[in-house]
Amino acid sequence: MGILNVTPDSFSDGGRFSEVEAALNHARSMVEAGATLIDVGGESTRPGARVVSEDEELERVAPVVEAIAAELDVIVSVDTSSPAVMRETARLGAGLINDVRSLRREGALAAAAESRLPVCLMHMRGEPGTMQQDPHYGDLLGEVRGFLAERMHACAVAGIPAERLLLDPGFGFAKTLQHNLLLFRHMEMLHELGRPLLVGVSRKSMIGQVLGREVSRRLNGSLALAALAVAKGARIVRVHDVAETVEVVRMIDAVEMAEWGGKS
Numbered sequence: 438m439g440i441l442n443v444t445p446d447s448f449s450d451g452g453r454f455s456e457v458e459a460a461l462n463h464a465r466s467m468v469e470a471g472a473t474l475i476d477v478g479g480e481s482t483r484p485g486a487r488v489v490s491e492d493e494e495l496e497r498v499a500p501v502v503e504a505i506a507a508e509l510d511v512i513v514s515v516d517t518s519s520p521a522v523m524r525e526t527a528r529l530g531a532g533l534i535n536d537v538r539s540l541r542r543e544g545a546l547a548a549a550a551e552s553r554l555p556v557c558l559m560h561m562r563g564e565p566g567t568m569q570q571d572p573h574y575g576d577l578l579g580e581v582r583g584f585l586a587e588r589m590h591a592c593a594v595a596g597i598p599a600e601r602l603l604l605d606p607g608f609g610f611a612k613t614l615q616h617n618l619l620l621f622r623h624m625e626m627l628h629e630l631g632r633p634l635l636v637g638v639s640r641k642s643m644i645g646q647v648l649g650r651e652v653s654r655r656l657n658g659s660l661a662l663a664a665l666a667v668a669k670g671a672r673i674v675r676v677h678d679v680a681e682t683v684e685v686v687r688m689i690d691a692v693e694m695a696e697w698g699g700k701s
Contacts, residue, residue, distance in 0.1 A: 438474040438514065438675040439467030440639065443497045444481045460501045461508065468511045471683035474533065475509075476675055477501050477526075478516030482537050482565040482610075491521045499525055506530025514557075520548035527552035533603075535635075537561055537610065539588040546595040556597060557635050558588045560607035572611045578623055581606060585630055603673065605635045609643060617643040621662070624669045636666040637675035639682075660685050 443460050454460040464475045479497035480489045498515060499522075505513050506529060514533035515526045520542065523534055532554060539558040540546045549556050560581045562572060574580050585604050592602060604627060608617050617638075627634055644650065644658035656678055663674045663682050667689050676682045 438476050438635070438637075438673050439464070439470075439472035439679045440637075440675060440677050441467070441475050441477045441501070442481070443477060443479050443501050455497070457500045457504055461504045464501075464505050464509060464511070467679045468509050470680035472511065472679045474512045474514050474673065475505055476514040476516050476535055477505070477531075479522070480517065480519075482516075488564070491519045494519055494522050495525060498522060499529060502526045502531050503529040518542045518545060520544035523548040523552055523554075527554055533557065535559075535605075537565070537605075537607070539584075540592065540595075541588075546591060546597070549592075550596040553601075555601045555603065556592065557603040557605055558585060558592070559605035559610065560584050562611035565610075569611065572613060572616065574616065577612075577616055577619060578626055581620060582627060582630065585627070589630065589632070599632060602632050603635050604630060604632045605637065608636070608638045609641045614643055614646045618647075621665070621669075624666070624671070628670055633672035634666075634670060635673040635675060636663075636671040638662045638666070639674075639676040639678065656681065664689060 441454060441460060441464055443455055445455060454463050467475060477498055479494040494517065502513050502515060512532040513530060514535045515522065515531045516535045517523060518536050518538040534549055534554050535557040537559045538561065540549055589599060589602060593599065606620050606624060606627060639659045640652050640655045644655045648658050650658065659676065659678060660681055663676060664685050666674055667686055674682060
């Protein structure tokens with residue numbers, strides 16, 4: 438999954454793709470590099486980010502989704518918590534709702550159900566603007582799993598079957614470095630929920646904290662975590678550096694698919 442932020446304030450590439458043509462060109466390059474999904478976001482969810490209005494988010498996202506859906510053979514994911522954005526982008530050709538708030542905004546469950554699109558539910562406490570203010574857990578692994586199970590149940594009640602759900606552990610969202618590392622180490626426990634996992638750690642602060650690297654120098658750490666996520670059973674990795682990550686995944690696949698064919 439290639440990341441396409443059409444925001445002025447995202448932590449890694451804010452402002453670079455706010456024009457439709459620039460966004461479409463970047464999406465095209467990611468598809469050529471091997472992306473099978475493009476995740477379009479119009480509201481930054483970095484720590485401390487401001488909330489944007491539905492109208493502002495729609496102005497950013499809708500033209501880009503429409504252009505990509507019309508031109509490129511790729512699934513368009515929309516990174517949104519807004520019911521209005523879900524409805525409009527579904528109409529324009531989006532194929533996935535990726536909601537960091539797990540459909541907890543008023544009207545989001547109904548909008549997602551009406552769209553009939555797959556939905557990715559992510560673990561997060563609070564809001565992006567305040568989520569990193571002293572996060573703490575009594576039982577990190579149990580609480581993340583319990584939260585996602587509760588949101589799956591809420592979706593079922595709203596008419597969204599489990600077959601349409603993906604799950605995201607929410608690395609970097611209301612978690613300290615130690616929380617992120619522990620959750621990554623034990624990610625397999627989320628397979629108990631029976632749904633595919635999406636993992637997004639590309640260029641995130643956990644890499645910077647461990648390696649002492651600025652955002653622009655976190656490729657190696659991002660690739661290491663992408664490889665580990667795939668080895669731990671993640672079905673989708675959400676990344677900025679598509680070409681490099683595709684090579685990592687292809688190499689892992691080659692090893693995993695190797696079979697003994699007789700004498701060497």
